[in-house]
Amino acid sequence: MSKSAKRVKAALDAAGLNIEFVEMPDSTRTAEEAAIACKVEVGQIVKSLIFEGQRSGALKLLLVSGDHQVDMALAEKAVGEGLMRADVKRIRKETGFAIGGVSPIGHFSPLPTYIDEHLLDFDKVWAAAGGNNIVFEIDPKILLDITDAHTFKAILK
Template sequence: MAKQSSTDRVLDAARGAGLDIEIVEMPASTRTAEEAAAACGCSIAEIVKSLVYLGAESDTVVLLLVSGVNRVDEAAVGRHLGEALTRPNGRTVRERTGFAIGGVAPLGHIGELRVFIDEDLAQFTTVWAAGGAPNSVFRTTVEDLRAATGGIWLKMTA
């Protein structure tokens, strides 16, 4: 049996969560928030960055879904979670999530993780998120994204 592609995992996870999405493959990279916004024709703030961290003590994967214009205050988020956050290298991200950096989707991960959503995303009706590959994205409502990921609203910036 052929190994399932990362974009197929995202589609399957979305369907399993009752989320009807269409993954769009762009002709250019959508690896950064700026590239994704240009490709999608939206503001950078409407791009959902999927940032992977590890709990420093628990080694739990923590996925932060962040507005494309925001920079995460790692110390503040760590205080909220009760442990410091560390940034894993690319190999660890792939091993723990099933995605390469630049294509990490908000759902369809191969392992367990905790998901938190940037409160600043709540101002938008729809947002664009990575579809599992460095040139794929999908559009969804913020509330559907929250429901599908089980994400908890959290202030990410200072």
């Protein structure tokens, strides 16, 4: 198990959760690949997207349903400032994860986290566990709790 996956497992264990990781034979780097591998709807895949606050410069984690794109105006309203894509090297340095394997938990330092309310419509969702082919299944309400996330609408309906 990679160092990144060990951090995710330690964070789950610290939260009192006994969750098994599933290592897929193929990449789960995109939501579509993950949905196929996990045999679920694309909406059940948690995309962990990291943005940088334009004013604060702080990283922000948006947990978004795999079938949604982020409406930036809605995300910025939820976060309270303008957002821009964070540099991939900075993401790796500050979270310990590479793009495609960013987990909702297990970061080097906690990030302000916002969760797409659509994810809460499902009984179970699948998230990256620190690698581009390692995932775990979790109740989205538990994910909301352990990440201390705020809900937001990722897209206009």
